[in-house]
Structure formats: C-alpha cells, structure tokens
Amino acid sequence: MKAKANLDLALEQCLLALARGESVEACLKRFPQWRAQLEPELRAAQAMREAGLIGPEPGQVERIWSSVWARIDEEHRSTVTSGRLVRYLRRDRSEDWSQPPRRFDMSAIAATVALLITLLGGGGMVYAAQDAAPGQPLYQVREAIEAARVRLSASEQAQLQVRLELAEERLSEAEQAMNREGRQDASTALQAYTEQMTRAGELAQGLKGTPQEARVRETILERVNEHIALLQRLQDRLHERDEAAEGMQRAVEQAEALRERWQARNGQEEPGVQSGPEEAAPEGTPGPAQERQGPPEEQPTPSAEATPQQNREENTERNQEQNQDGAGEQQQEQNQAGSGEQQQEQNREQERVQPEETPVPPVAPPTETPVPQTGDGQQNQNQEQHQEEATAQPEQSPSEDPSQQQGPGAPSEGGSSSGSGEQSGGSGSGGGGGS
Amino acid sequence: MREELSQVQDNLLTARAQTGDREAFGELYRRYLPPVLRFLTFRVASRNDAEDLAGLVFYRAWQALPRYREQEAGFRAWVYRIARNSVIDYYRTSRNHASLDESWAGAIMADSANDPDTHIVAEEVRAGLSRLPEEQQTVLVLRFVEGLSHAEVAEAVGKSEGACRMIQLRALKALARAMGEGR
Numbered sequence: 351m352k353a354k355a356n357l358d359l360a361l362e363q364c365l366l367a368l369a370r371g372e373s374v375e376a377c378l379k380r381f382p383q384w385r386a387q388l389e390p391e392l393r394a395a396q397a398m399r400e401a402g403l404i405g406p407e408p409g410q411v412e413r414i415w416s417s418v419w420a421r422i423d424e425e426h427r428s429t430v431t432s433g434r435l436v437r438y439l440r441r442d443r444s445e446d447w448s449q450p451p452r453r454f455d456m457s458a459i460a461a462t463v464a465l466l467i468t469l470l471g472g473g474g475m476v477y478a479a480q481d482a483a484p485g486q487p488l489y490q491v492r493e494a495i496e497a498a499r500v501r502l503s504a505s506e507q508a509q510l511q512v513r514l515e516l517a518e519e520r521l522s523e524a525e526q527a528m529n530r531e532g533r534q535d536a537s538t539a540l541q542a543y544t545e546q547m548t549r550a551g552e553l554a555q556g557l558k559g560t561p562q563e564a565r566v567r568e569t570i571l572e573r574v575n576e577h578i579a580l581l582q583r584l585q586d587r588l589h590e591r592d593e594a595a596e597g598m599q600r601a602v603e604q605a606e607a608l609r610e611r612w613q614a615r616n617g618q619e620e621p622g623v624q625s626g627p628e629e630a631a632p633e634g635t636p637g638p639a640q641e642r643q644g645p646p647e648e649q650p651t652p653s654a655e656a657t658p659q660q661n662r663e664e665n666t667e668r669n670q671e672q673n674q675d676g677a678g679e680q681q682q683e684q685n686q687a688g689s690g691e692q693q694q695e696q697n698r699e700q701e702r703v704q705p706e707e708t709p710v711p712p713v714a715p716p717t718e719t720p721v722p723q724t725g726d727g728q729q730n731q732n733q734e735q736h737q738e739e740a741t742a743q744p745e746q747s748p749s750e751d752p753s754q755q756q757g758p759g760a761p762s763e764g765g766s767s768s769g770s771g772e773q774s775g776g777s778g779s780g781g782g783g784g785s
Numbered sequence: 786m787r788e789e790l791s792q793v794q795d796n797l798l799t800a801r802a803q804t805g806d807r808e809a810f811g812e813l814y815r816r817y818l819p820p821v822l823r824f825l826t827f828r829v830a831s832r833n834d835a836e837d838l839a840g841l842v843f844y845r846a847w848q849a850l851p852r853y854r855e856q857e858a859g860f861r862a863w864v865y866r867i868a869r870n871s872v873i874d875y876y877r878t879s880r881n882h883a884s885l886d887e888s889w890a891g892a893i894m895a896d897s898a899n900d901p902d903t904h905i906v907a908e909e910v911r912a913g914l915s916r917l918p919e920e921q922q923t924v925l926v927l928r929f930v931e932g933l934s935h936a937e938v939a940e941a942v943g944k945s946e947g948a949c950r951m952i953q954l955r956a957l958k959a960l961a962r963a964m965g966e967g968r
Contacts, residue, residue: 358954369932390961394913397964398929401907404826406819410836414822415814417840419807422847 357384364392368399507562510553514573517546521580524594528584533593540597544604547577551608567612574609581605795860803850810850814843817861820931821868827911827926828872838875842868858940862933865941869923876919913963921956928953
C-alpha cells in the first residue's frame with residue numbers, strides 16, 4: 351500500500367517534470383526502482399502533450415466564427431421580429447450548457463418530482479392540488495401525483511386498488527362538474543375515468559390465476575356496480591347532444607364490459623370459492639365490502655354497498671335503478687336482504703379491528719375515521735393485518751355496535767371507515783370498496 | 786504570473802461580453818477556439834463534427850454569458866465544460882457518426898498546417914483514448930493535451946480536485962495499456 355502510494359507520488363512528480371519540459375528518460379532516472387511501471391504512463395502522457403500541438407487548419411477559425419454569428423444573428427432576428435414568445439419557443443437547452451446535461455426526459459423528471467412530493471407528503475401545492483378539478487391549473491399536478499401513487503404501489507393488486515380509487519375520484523369529479531354545469535370538465539373527467547378503468551381491467555387480467563384472483567374479482571364487481579349505478583344516474587341528467595354524453599356513454603360501456611367479464615368469471619368459479627357455511631348465498635349475492643378483511647371464503651361476491659359519501663337515500667335509489675334496468679341480480683339480493691346484515695358485519699368488523707375505540711356514532715364525521723383505508727400500497731397490508739387481528743380475537747363481541755340502529759342500507763360507517771380519511775375522492779363512490 | 790494575467794484579461798473580456806460586446810466575445814473566441822477545437826477533435830469521430838460542435842459551443846457560450854459568474858477556474862474551464870456537455874449530447878443524440886478510419890485520421894493527415902509526426906502521435910493517442918470511459922477521456926485531454934490545472938479540470942468536469950487526480954491516475958494507466966496493446 352505504501353509502495354503504491356510512493357509510486358503514485360513518483361508519477362505525479364514525473365508528470366510535473368514533463369510539464370516543465372523534462373524528458374521521459376530524465377524522469378525515469380530519478381526513480382529507477384519504478385522504471386517499468388512509470389515508463390508506459392509517462393510515454394502516454396508525453397504522447398498526449400505532443401498531440402496537443404495540432405492546431406486548426408487555415409481558415410477554420412474564420413469559418414467557425416461565421417457559423418457562430420450566423421446562429422446568433424438568426425436568434426436575434428427571430429427575437430426582434432417575433433417577440434419573446436418565439437424566442438422562448440426557439441431556444442433550446444443551450445442556455446444551460448454550462449450545466450451538466452440532462453440525464454432524463456421530462457416525463458421522468460415530472461414523475462420523480464411527483465414522487466418526491468408524494469413521499470414528502472407535504473406542501474401547500476400538494477394540498478391545493480388534491481382538490482384541483484379538471485381545467486384548473488393544478489389539475490396536472492394532481493394527475494402527476496396520482497400517477498406516482500400508482501407507481502409507488504408495491505404490488506399489482508395494490509396498483510389495481512389505486513386505479514379503482516382514482517377512477518372513482520374521476521367519477522366524483524364528473525359529477526361535481528355536472529353539478530356546476532361544467533360539461534367540458536365532466537367530459538374530461540369521464541375520459542380519465544374510462545382510462546383508469548381500462549388500466550384497472552388490464553391489471554385485473556394480469557392477476558388471473560393468482561391466489562389474489564378471488565379478492566380481485568370481488569373488488570372489481572363491487573366497485574363497478576357502484577360506478578355503473580352512479581354513471582346511469584348521471585346519464586339521465588344529460589341531454590342527447592350534451593358535450594359529456596359521448597364520454598359518459600364510453601364510461602358506461604367500459605364499466606359494463608368489465609363487469610360482464612368478471613361476472614362471467616364469477617359464475618364459473620363460484621363453487622370453488624363459496625366455502626363458508628353461513629355465506630352459502632345464491633350466486634351473485636353481494637357481500638359487504640368490509641368483509642374482505644375477513645376470511646376470504648366468507649366473501650365470495652361483491653357488494654355495491656358501503657359507498658362512503660352517499661347517504662342512505664342515494665344508495666336505495668341507486669339500487670332501485672339497477673333493479674329496474676336489470677343491472678344485476680346482485681343488487682336485488684342486496685336490497686332484499688344483504689344491506690342490513692352487511693352493515694352489521696361491517697360494524698362488527700370495525701369493532702374487531704379497533705376494539706379500543708369508543709363506539710362510533712351512527713354517522714361518523716370523516717375526521718374521526720378510525721381506519722382510513724385509501725387503497726394505496728398500504729391498504730392490502732392493512733387488510734391482511736386486520737384479518738389477522740380479527741382471527742386472533744374472535745371472542746370480541748360486536749353486538750353493542752350502535753350503528754346497527756341504522757338499519758339496512760346505511761352506508762355511513764362503511765364510508766367513514768373506508769373512504770373518508772385523506773381521500774375525499776375515494777369519496778365519490780365506492781370508497782367502501784377501498785376498505 | 787503569466788497565467789494569472791491571462792485570467793484577469795479573460796475576466797475583463799467576459800464582463801464586456803456579458804453586456805453584449807461582440808468584440809470582446811470575439812477576443813475570447815480567438816483565444817479559446819483552438820484548444821476547444823482540439824479537445825473536440827480528440828473526442829468526436831470526424832473533423833467536420835468537431836468543427837460543427839466548436840461552433841455550437843461558442844454559440845452556447847454566448848447565450849449562457851448573462852449567467853456566467855466570475856469563478857476561480859475562469860472562463861477557460863467554463864467553456865470546456867460547455868464543450869464537454871456538448872460532446873456528451875453529441876454521442877447521445879447523433880445516430881450516424883463516421884468511423885474513425887474513414888474520417889478523422891484521413892482528414893487530419895491531409896491537414897498540411899501541422900507536422901505529420903504530430904498527427905501520427907495524435908492518431909495513436911486518439912485511438913487509445915477511444916477505449917476509455919468518457920470521463921477519463923475528458924480528464925486526460927484537458928490535463929495533458931490542453932494543459933489545464935487540476936483546479937480547472939475539476940471545474941470543467943464538475944468534480945473535486947482530489948477526485949480528478951484519482952481519475953487521472955487511473956486513466957493514464959488505462960491509456961498506457963491501451964496504447965501498448967495498439968502498437
């Protein structure tokens with residue numbers, strides 16, 4: 351080690367000597383013990399010095415100078431004649447050429463920024479962007495943050511969950527836009543919804559044949575039923591030539607296609623899935639969204655209940671609409687029998703998950719949400735964790751649950767426990783599924 | 786002392802050029818075009834490409850002048866940094882580089898302005914350099930072909946002096962090996 355240090359030192363000294371004009375041979379005589387090691391490097395250095403003697407050919411300096419000023423004059427002309435905007439558009443990254451070149455394209459940078467913003471989880475812009483509606487300046491920031499959320503998800507199943515939540519947020523935005531007569535914004539939001547659902551469908555397809563398939567199917571059907579109900583309600587409010595009509599129709603078709611695909615799958619695989627004795631319900635019987643936290647065999651079918659921000663009347667109305675147009679036997683079953691039991695189950699589950707909590711008021715405000723479950727990467731972990739807790743504490747009684755007083759169809763705890771928290775958007779519809 | 790004087794002159798010229806004085810910028814160009822062109826000649830595939838890039842480097846320097854701040858390493862290191870970034874961009878964006886055999890060597894040998902022996906040595910050096918990583922090439926050319934100080938090399942490369950010294954040692958060993966294999 352010391353010898354190497356000495357060798358490096360000798361090389362340094364020789365290089366300085368070369369720079370002063372000494373010959374390679376003269377340097378080597380000073381360090382005869384390292385002659386073999388030093389010589390090739392000194393010769394290479396000397397060769398480079400000699401190579402440095404080459405200069406420009408005649409006329410080259412003038413030629414290049416002309417090209418430089420041709421560029422500068424060109425830029426000057428465009429600045430004068432077309433103003434600052436053109437100058438801005440024409441300039442390339444040359445103004446930053448003294449800085450290291452960019453290593454990434456802009457989309458990667460945007461994603462990274464969004465990722466950092468998301469990771470840091472703070473800042474007024476993030477806060478403001480969360481509520482940005484289509485057409486607002488921060489809406490793109492919001493989209494970037496959401497894209498980062500998807501990328502951050504640990505698994506495909508978690509990504510699916512996030513996609514569905516984002517789809518629901520778009521749906522909620524569409525509804526809000528329609529409420530304020532913002533048809534164009536509604537159309538934009540519906541387009542984004544369709545895109546999210548398409549991606550979600552692709553992700554779900556990729557989970558075919560995996561152990562998660564049953565849960566995925568359940569999630570998909572549950573959410574899509576909610577979406578379709580909401581979309582149909584919104585569709586009724588549109589005129590035939592409405593700006594948002596086309597986007598609405600596409601959104602409905604996309605959601606229905608996804609539902610059909612997974613209902614067919616559901617029918618094929620139902621026997622293998624239904625193993626819980628007390629849940630030996632007819633095919634298509636909607637199970638409570640919250641029960642996904644329980645043993646999988648108890649939750650063979652989806653639910654259209656447990657929407658966080660929709661009140662009881664909305665839920666009933668939606669189910670009626672679905673029943674009228676034959677949207678699903680599942681909804682009928684749910685209206686007839688499922689809702690009350692489901693709500694009780696949800697409440698029981700909530701009790702099991704957080705037994706130390708004081709009784710939840712019938713309609714808990716979002717801020718008191720005990721377990722915000724927003725469907726991001728942590729959600730599945732939460733589900734599994736709750737599942738374990740539930741099975742580890744089976745003796746805890748849920749019977750005191752005050753929310754049982756709500757009766758059938760009351761979705762509020764589902765909502766309060768699932769959607770509220772950070773994502774009002776989950777809000778729109780189907781936050782319950784997010785639980 | 787002479788170098789210090791040169792740097793003071795550079796600083797005066799740069800300050801004038803920042804106000805839009807083309808004459809001052811022209812003087813800087815006359816000072817630094819030859820070394821920048823040489824640096825580029827060692828770094829890209831053809832002499833024509835080196836010439837085009839040299840024009841681009843000074844155009845970009847002109848554009849970036851308003852943001853230039855007087856620094857210890859001076860205008861020379863700054864303009865080399867622009868040149869190096871341009872080379873990196875050149876290799877990243879260009880698709881049809883001429884090969885060394887058909888362009889650079891032939892063209893430089895045909896250049897009557899320089900000593901043929903110098904060209905032969907330059908050719909050997911260039912062939913050896915081409916087998917080194919980009920950063921090592923830059924450090925060696927700036928240090929030994931252009932004669933920049935460690936501080937200037939560090940400024941041009943954007944690293945510390947200590948890091949540049951280490952790169953230089955490694956690079957010189959690698960170049961000696963490459964040139965030895967080439968003979």
